[in-house]
Amino acid sequence: MTLTTQQRNELRERMQREIDGLEESIARLEQGLNPVAPDAAIGRLSRLDTMLNQGINQSSLSQSRTRLVRLQHALKRIDDPDFGTCAECGEAIPIARLLALPECDCCVECAE
Known part of the structure; x- marks a missing residue:
């Protein structure tokens, strides 16, 4: 079955919304990847927690960039x-x- 014009338009709009959302998300994630200065006035555990969160953000950023492309x-x-x-x-x-x-x-069968 070939996609109708209406289906293509719906897909186009959905993809554009997802692209816009991913671009915003990527910008936020990039801002959260600033290095934690060793002399920052946060406790040791807070620094480790921040570094762990940066690792998670880096992974999310990579996945978001791949999906965006x-x-x-x-x-x-x-x-x-x-x-x-x-x-x-x-x-x-x-x-x-x-x-x-x-x-x-x-299709689902071939993707498996």
């Missing part, structure tokens, strides 16, 4: 005739899967 790529190719077709088996990817993961290029 994948969504931007999907948005660029949304008007391609084969968008929404599984790259492995060639079957149509269900619209529910595309709405949940618009950057996916495989």
Whole structure:
């Protein structure tokens, strides 16, 4: 089944909203990665806690950047005739899967 114009428009809007949200999230995460100065007037445990949180933020930042790139790529190719077709088996990817993961290029069976 080929995606309708309405489905493509809905996907386009959803991807753009997710891209905007990810860009905001990435900006916040980047601000939280400033190094903790050794002479900062926070206790030892607070410093360790801050460093642990920075590690978590770094991981989230990496995942967010990866998803952002994948969504931007999907948005660029949304008007391609084969968008929404599984790259492995060639079957149509269900619209529910595309709405949940618009950057996916495989159906559930092939993705497993």
